[in-house]
Amino acid sequence: MKALIVDGEELIRLSLKEVISVSSNFQEILEAGSQHEFLARTASHDELSLIVVHPSSLGNDGADCLRLVQRLYPDAALVAMLDREGQNVGDLGNMVTVLRNASVGQMVTAIRRALKLPLDGFGSVSNQPSRPDVRGALRHEFDRFQENATPNRSAIDSIDLGRLSYRQKQILAMAADGLPNKEIAARLSIAEGTVKAHMHAIFKVLGVSNRTQAVIRYGAVGSANPRPSQSDSWTYANAS
Known part of the structure; x- marks a missing residue:
């Protein structure tokens, strides 16, 4: 089976x-x-069993992307991630919805429900010992990614964080929290x-x-400045 994640x-x-x-x-x-990358994937992958989409992260293309998924892959299981309860993402018959801030167990449950697979032993449906160690798997994946993405010690030492402006450190801190560019822009005006x-x-x-x-390497340097407090943030509101 093949799966596709569409998230900005x-x-x-x-x-x-x-x-x-x-x-x-x-x-x-x-x-x-992006929707463009999604369409590029369709050119070389005509069979997908699962597609997970977060429409809001794609901006104005979110709703169109959902419709394209349904049109191009009518037999694929579809999971749409919502930012809030009751969010309107259209009426697609085979779509399962789950909140963006759902727990790992809830996300696993939503995926298996969309695939029409048994739920026993997964997520919040059951507390059986056979439930997979998702958190451990996530840590392993991130550690492996960090190992590949982090430069050697000499390369780290050569990075001059003084070349980053205060505004750039603000943006990097928000990016580390997973905020998209649009929300970062709104928060910093x-x-x-x-x-x-x-x-x-x-x-x-x-x-x-x-x-x-960028987030991993910034942390690896080990000298990131603390994030500004709310009382200090207004001083830089018009910085660019």
Whole structure:
């Protein structure tokens, strides 16, 4: 079986990948961070058993992406992640919904329900000892990713965090919390394009190519500044 995760946040996709892997026997789990990437995946993968989509993370393309999933993969199990109870994502007959902030057990249950698989021993449905160690699996996946993404000691020592501005450290801290660029921009009262420009500058300073690697490498340097308090944040509200 093959599964596809469609979510605009890389850190979320990383976690979901491991949750899906313990939900059933998948030979391949693909990722797409946008509707464009989703369509690119469809060009080379015509058979998918499961598709997990977080419409809100795709911005204005979220609703369209759900409809495309239904049209291109009518037989695939579909799980839509919602930001809140009662969120309207349309009426797709084979869709199972789950909250974005659901527990790992609830997410596993939703996936297996969408696949029409037995629920015994998984998630919150049962407390049997046979329930998979999802948390342990997530830690293992992240440790493995960190090992591959973290540079050697000499490379770490060569990074000059002084080249990061206060604003860039703010943005990096929010990215570590999994906030998308749009929400970061709203919280800092700056344009989303400004956030993207800062992120690209951060990548260059840290010598990485994506948000996840940036967060891990920043932590590996070991000298990240504490996050600003709310009382200090207003001073920088108009910084760019």
